[in-house]
Amino acid sequence: MAKFTLQVNGQSRSVDVAPDTPLLWVLRDSLELVGTKFGCGVGMCGACTLHLNGVPTRGCMTPVSTVGRKQVTTIEGLSADGSHPLQKAWCELDVAQCGYCQAGQIMTAAALLKENPKPGDQDIDDAMAGNLCRCATYLRIRAGIKLAAAHGGGK
Amino acid sequence: MSTPTFANRSIDRRDFLKFSALAGGGLVLGFYLKSAGSAFAAEVVKPATGADFKPNAFIRIAPDGVVTLVSKQPEIGQGIKTSLPMIIAEELEVNWKDVVIVQGDLDAAYGGQSAGGSRSTPNNYNEFHKLGATARTMLVEAAAQTWGVPATECRAASSAVHHAATKRTLGYGELVAKAATLPVPPTADVQLKDPKDYKLLGTRIGGVDNPKIVTGQPLFGLDTKLPGMLYAVYEKCPVFGGKVVSANTDQIKALPGVKDAFIIEGTSNLSGLMPGVAIVADSTWTAFSARKQLKVTWDEGKTANDSWDAFTAKATELSKQPGTATVRKDGDVTAALATAAKTIEAAYSYPFISHASIEPQNCTAVFKDGGFEIWAPSQNPGGAQGAIVSQFGVAKEKVLVHLTRSGGGFGRRLSQDYVVEVAAIAQKLNGAPVKLTWTREDDLRHDQYRAGGFHFLKGGVDTAGKVVAWQNHFVTFGSISAGRGNDTTMALRPGSGAGLDGDQFPSRFLANCLTEQTVMECGIPMGPWRAPGNNVFSFVMQGFIDELAHAGGRDPLELRLELLSQKSGGNYDAARMIAVVKLVAEKAGWNPKKFPRGQGQGIAFHFSHQGYIAQVAEVTVSKEGQVKVDRFVCVCDVGAQIVNLSGAENQVQGSIVDGIGAAMFQELNLERGRITQGNFNEYPMLRMPDAPAQIEVHFLSTNNPTTGLGEPAIPPVAPALCNAIFAACGKRIRQFPLSRTDLRWS
Structure with a gap:
């Protein structure tokens, strides 16, 4: 110890x-x-x-x-009160199914947006390829990242 | 409040007898008392007070207007914690923002609580309407009595009762005291809402746990933490059912932070308490680390030489003989094949796969005063209780089950292996709470697997390309076991999800159709995997139909509609299937001839779990054989009402991507009686780059009972995908995963 x-x-x-x-x-x-x-x-x-x-x-x-x-x-x-644009986008689009992987998805996405505030489809797929979603909510994760980006998630 | 409260009213009258009138649908309504002796509340909820209106086990309205609804079903990602309370809220005419949802523990007052077979919605849909409508009727009556006007002049809306003539309004909170004194109206006097007036059902409502999920608050089984809790791991024999001969438990016990280490003798039940060695420590990592020092001598048992390759060879041998059982026989297939204009043969196969729920199996338990209290991420809390009762010989009342959210279910958490394991460990610790955590390796190597299987098909078409004969010899896996229900005879039977029944399409639609089955005995645990059986049978049936369409020079859609128009039977409503098939063709713009080589369109349909589903896939196959799924279009008929449009669409989209992933990548190998893969580096799962860009989901509302969506959209996925691949490059997929087929073309 x-x-x-x-x-x-x-x-x-x-x-x-x-x-x-x-x-x-x-x-x-x-x-x-x-x-x-x-x-x-x-x-x-x-x-x-x-x-x-x-x-x-x-x-x-x-x-x-x-x-x-x-x-x-x-x-x-990630935010004091769940107000990070990704957290808000995840709720708005109802991304989660079981929800277990979503914290990891959001943390990866937050780093992506910080580096690339307006990622394209390929940027998103590349950045997120390391995060499994067993419920396969990938389409909503993509949409959530785009929504957060539109709301200034990279700031 | 000076009005009478629950506290001074009798339980019978308030809660049980009153609502027995409602119980006709099979749901046992009764008094639900949160176990006061429970030391650890899983969810922090405003405590009930005597001043609340609590008309049944599921609804509680406080004087401040907050409506607390209990979700009794396990939440495994299917969205039931949101959708079932929505039904109550709809009938109750309550603002969704005023509603707080709490997860109910296992309690007989709630009726059945198993989340399996996509049954949570159909089993509860009508009863939940009545629950909400009854409470609303009582609140309206309370307002009417308060104002001295007829109840028929009063209307409930937006968490309040309104009297239009006098423009008076009383909020639900203000009516609580009065409502609590009223008798429960008979069901006949309770008016359900007209579906055209629904405000909530059919809309998009976000999951009630979303705010906690996106901020990382404790929700899941693995998040359970109790005062003084210890952490356990459990090592089982890599060969299923192997027994412990000896283990260096004394050495393990001496390691820093390790509290105990011991052998559990276990049983021979492959889905129950298997033999193994438990290590209990002061943290998860200490337990994981100590396990690396563990040395166990195993008696690996009689299946230690089994292998997938050997089973494959055996299946091929068995296919040369008639099946040992005739599942269903219509007409004379041999004669029909002999006179067919054209016949084809094909062998389809698929491997064992894992559920691989992203939260590894885990459970927390304490054994105290001769009883168990457990916190279980379970799909089947009643089964968990029952398994502990039968394993440890305690009374049902001595097993308290708390339900946590589950990080995925897919059928895995209907089994109770991890529950009885932690119970056995807790019993040995006698008083200390303990959390058992499986590693990913434990999870992949000790699943209750989706069974592999082999289908040997023959089919014939006439000169018009009409299907005139169909024969399938299914070689599957099983064990010596008792039958269903009262049938206790021991016989070699297919494993869970590994038996083909005579209702699988195209049985009942063809005059000459033979289904035979041969079971190979194995020692591999098998369990339900999302749409059990159907998830692979659809691949085989809808794939071979496509082969027959091409053999007969027929359009795959047109041939399917012809088959569906023929004789039907049993619970298969061919008209409903024809409707979804036609609609999906329209929505997708079915026209396979329009695609250039390398691109293709495929269609498939399947009926399971009361759902009628049809799908069209569009793919691109590169000359190098790389498959890219461009688009999926899906039409679902799951009855009259979609409860939560957001959740329903999410389930279907997730099912489609899950089905693609299983077909493309998933495969477990068995060598020397053990699963060779251990983690996601060896067992690839679909990741975002392989998810389609576009998935369109359409719901066809029909005048039929509302049914579930966790499973029925899975089965058509693989055949739609494989049929599209064939259309694109002329390569027929007859085995999973896709990598086993060379898809290069030139």
């Missing part, structure tokens, strides 16, 4: 865990931030996508010991 002080959603949070513990499980088990999901544990499904200094990152593949002072942003911290 070792002590780590993490910067999570703008707050300083201390945990005492094994150094190889993936950030995913630190968030879920130690910090009670369960919006970041476990889907595969090998970085293949994207359900655990979060931002490290704004870069979309797989929480399941990131040992806590490698995080250091980097800013961790999870779905809970």
Whole structure:
């Protein structure tokens, strides 16, 4: 076990865990931030996508010991009140079915819009290819990203 | 409030007897008391007060006007937590924004709670209308009595009762006290709304949990956290049903953070408590890490040499003999084939696949004072309770089941393996709450799989291209098991979802039609996978019909309509199918000849789960054999009323992409009795770049009972896709996944 002080959603949070513990499980088990999901544990499904200094990152593949002072942003911290244009678009278009993967989808999409505020179809498909949606809501995810982009989601 | 409250009224009168009059439809209405002894509330809801109007187990209206509706069905992504309460809200004439939906736990007061077979809507549709209408009738009566006017002069709308003549209005909250004193009207006195007056049903309503989903709030089984909770993993034999000989549990117990490690003897039930080794730790990661040190010696049992390749070879051998069972026989197929103008033969096959719900199986349990309390992402909470009762010999009353949202179901969570596993672990811990988490590898290697299968077909057409003979020898998988219902005879029977019945199209539509079945015994757990059986049978039947159309020089649409116009029977309403087939052809602009080589249009239809569905696919196949799905058009007849248009469309679009993904990519391999794939790197699933750009969904409303949409749109997908591929490049897909067929053309 070792002590780590993490910067999570703008707050300083201390945990005492094994150094190889993936950030995913630190968030879920130690910090009670369960919006970041476990889907595969090998970085293949994207359900655990979060931002490290704004870069979309797989929480399941990131040992806590490698995080250091980097800013961790999870779905809970994407906006203060669920008002990020992607979150609003997801509700407006009723994107989710089971909803389990959607936090990861939104986090990947948020990073895309930041880099490319007006993505085309190919940009969206390329950026989102790492995120599985087992319910296959891909058409609404695409539409949600476009709607959010239209509402300035990249800002 | 000075008016009488629930608290001082008898339970009988308030809640049970009053509503027994409503119970004619089979729904048991009764008094629902949230288990006061439950230590951990899954959902934070404003507590009920004695001042509320609570006319039945599903509706509670508070004096401030907030309407709380219970969703009794498991929410697995099918949108039932939104759609069933919409029905109550429609009849109750309540503003949707005033409604709070809470997930009900397992309770006999709610009646059946299993979410399977696309039955949640048809089983509850009429009863939920009555529930809402009865409460609305009582609120109108309360207003009428308050004003001293006839109830017939009063009208409910927008969460209030209005008296037009005197321009008076009382909000529902203001009527709560009075309504709570009224007797329940007999069902005959309750007027259901005229569908033309619906304001909510048929509109687009967002899922009630959407705000929580997009902000990452706890909702799912895996999000469950209880005070003092421990974390468990469970290692089973890679060969199904294998037993533990020994394990280094003492060494595991000594690892930091590990609280316990022990062998569970288990049973031989492949969908029940299988033998294994449990590790309990202070966090999920500690348990995962300790598991890497686990060494188990297994007795792998008699299926340890089974392989998919061997089963495939065996199926081909078996196909040379008549089937061991005749499923259905009409006319004389042999004679009809002998006199047909043209005959063709084809062998179709498909592999075992996994449900691969994105939330791995998990469950949380505590065993205390001889009873179990569990938090289950389950499609079948009654089944979970029953499995614990029969496994551990406790009384039903000693098994409390809380329902969480499920990260996908697809039939996987109708099975109870993960539930009895965590119950066994909790029982050993005796007092400490524990959450069992399966890894993705556990999930793929210990699923209740969609069975693979082999179909050997012969068909004949006459000189006009009319189908005159059809023969199918289905070689499938099964085990020695008891029959359905009271049939306890042990025999080799098809596994769950792996049996072909005599009702599958084109049975009953052809004078000469023979369906035979041979079962190969295996040790692979099988379970229902979204539209069980139908999801593959449609691929075979609608594919071979296409082959016969081409053999006879007929348009695939025209031949289908000819087949459908022939004799029908049983529960298959051919007229409804003809209507959706014609409409989908119109909406898609059916004209296969208009496409250049490399592009194609395919059509298929299927009846299952009371739904009549027809689809047209349009694809592009590159010269290198790459398939791109350009467009899908779907027409659904699921009865008179679409409940939630947004949810319904989402289900159908999702079904179409799911069906494409299963056909294109999914395949499990069996070697040495075990599944060789472990994770998504070895078991590819469809991702966004392969999703069609365009999916058009049309609902054809007919004067038939309203039925479910979780499954029936799945079966036509694969054959529509494969028929389109054939139209594009002349390559016939007869096996899944698509990568097994060389689609290059020049």
